[in-house]
Amino acid sequence: MKKLILLSAAVMALAGCESGEPQLATSSVKKVLKAMTLEEKVHMVIGMGMAGSDGNSAVVGATQDIVPGAAGTTYPIPRLGIPSIVLADGPAGLRINPTRPGDDNTYYCTHFPIGTLLASTWNQELVESVGTAMGEEVHEYGADVYLAPALNIHRHPLNGRNFEYYSEDPVVAGKTAAAYVRGVQKNDVGTSIKHFAYNNQETNRTANNAIISPRAQREIYLKGFEIAVKEADPWTVMSSYNKINGTYTSQSRDLITTVLRDEWGFKGLVMTDWFGGDNGAAQMAAGNDMLQPGTPLQYEQIMNAIKDGSLSEAELDVCVTRCLELVKRSPKVKGYAYSNKPDLKAHAAVTRQSALEGMVLLENNGVLPLKDVKKVAVFGCTSYDFIAGGTGSGNVNRAYTVSLLDGLKNAGFEVDESKKDVYLKHIAQEEAAFKATLTDQLSAFYPMPRPTELVPSASELAASAKGNDIAIITFGRNSGEFFDRTSADFELSARERELLNKV
Known part of the structure; x- marks a missing residue:
């Protein structure tokens, strides 16, 4: 598999060199963007789809491409040297398929302590070491962006995903998440802090409308994300399924551009949760750069919006630029030859120690x-x-x-x-x-x-x-x-x- 990936990358580069097209690995993002067609730009902001899913409901992401069992992949454009990069779930460890058809090798991952247990250590240095171990598995198994950590507030003790989250205290959540992100990204792979924001229940999660005052948003539900962004610089942020005061978070320019980018200074990419939101053009206008896993309807929505003038190509270019910047910094573009052999024994020791410190x-x-x-x-x-x-x-x-x-x-x-x-x-x-x-x-x-x-x-x-x-x-x-x-x-x-x- 490793040889196949390296060969594919070489073929893409060769094809681009022969045609004189700019290549993402060696050319500026600005030059690559200029060489893209409108159709390629729209494809770039949409993932590769998900077999067996129509996009009408929330799912657990799954792809069999490149790293089987990962959550999804991005759209490749071989003529411009743009590979498909791999997005893989967390946050208690990398989620990929442990076995593969026709392959006698195994691809098991370490199950690290859940988020609540990590936060209970009150030890940012320890959490960072756990993140470093996680990031090594992400890197060595061929993923590029780790869809973690999750830091929504423990608003209610019966939330089904509280185990992924850290605390009812936004400062504890933010500091823990920042340490986690720093550890993972030491391995030259990205993180995606989620679910931005106000995602505090599983019941009716794709239609839930969180009615929250500006003060409560700032002091409770956004504070942890602000800390993580400012102290750890995550590569990406994942928007949530729910609405905030009547608008889907992935379609809220106030949340994704005004707060996240203009006020906090976030420079990375924002992606949707899988099949999140209901209007691809509105998501582009809001600054939600990538739609995962992507649907034909979203492609049509964006193209039609550009044709009727409700979305400008310049607005789309902003999102495409961030997608290109993410792919350019990935291990795939750098040609990293992942081993599929992370140090699971050493990581088991990290898991045991961190779990021990977090027990109450x-x-x-x-x-x-x-x-x-x-x-x-x-x-x-x-x-x-x-x-x-x-x-x-x-x-x-x-x-x-x-x-x-x-x-x-x-x-x-x-x-x-x-x-x-x-x-x-x-x-x-x-x-x-x-x-x-x-x-x-x-x-x-x-x-x-x-x-x-x-x-x-x-x-x-x-x-x-x-x-x-x-x-x-x-x-x-x-x-x-x-x-x-x-x-x-x-x-x-x-x-x-x-x-x-x-x-």
Whole structure:
């Protein structure tokens, strides 16, 4: 695959040299822009589309081009030496396909701590080191822009994507995001801070109209983005699905140009979330430079607007220029020969350390640290089926997840495994039953309900108490894209309370 990409780049350059056309790698963006046709300009601001999606709803981005499983790619123009660059999801680690047809190699990525856990470290230096490790995987797996970090405000505890976000405090969110961006971009790849802005729920997210006063916008919902832009200079910003006071964020010139560029000094590119907004011409006029993953309708909207004069070619050129600037600084244009071999072992150590620092102990009645404890019994489905992170575009295809049971064994404890097979069978059955109810193409990205808890009998509990020094109970919750959590999910269930009381 590496040889094919390098050969393609060479062919593009050769074709351009023979025709005397300016080449993006060696010519100025201004010269390349001048050589582009109107049709090429409109294509440049639109992605390569997404097979199987009509653009009428939000999706989890997916492409099989260049880096299979990445979120999307940009439009190439070979005659001008403009390659297609790869945009790949985060923010807890790179999301690409772990296996490829006809390829015996694997492409697993590290699942780093979720955003909330990273922010809980209160350690910007540590977060930057995590970002550096993430950026190395992005670089070595051939992606150019990492669609992360996510720093929307924890406005409500049941938001389905709170796990991706940092805090209810905009300063904590902004400082954490800035450290993350600095770390990732040390690897000569870009980031895309998201979702700009006011994206604080999954329910009705593509039509939600956030009614927010200017003061609340500035002090709460925009402050974190302002800090990240000014302190870390991200390559790109991703606009959100929702509306702000009646206007889609991707079509709000006040937000994208006046605030982001004129007031904060942002110089990079703004892209939509996948199929965000409803008018490509309005998005160009607002300064939303790239529409991902792109649709034929958006092409028609922009072309028709230029023809009827509601959008000038000069306005379009501003957006095209930013697209060209992004591609020009990418590893693809620089001819980087990525290895597909990031240091996953080293990154596992980074993950463990950062997760350790972010854990929060709510109460300790003299139990910890464990003393004179050798034998341990573990209860609760999550002890055997550990939750690495949320679902949706923020999921990571990792090689393994260490359960609590295995973690305790690795730490030298003697763990009672008499219930392991029963738990694993129960978990598998409930998972299969849930999957059997799913029908649409996005269902693979839906959060999996936690299994019903198993409550041991009195005799089983007596045997566990006799054979072990302590018992550990683990209850877990998961969430993800497309859905917000319910209030019932926030509380302990009756079965969980029964298990807790009996153990």
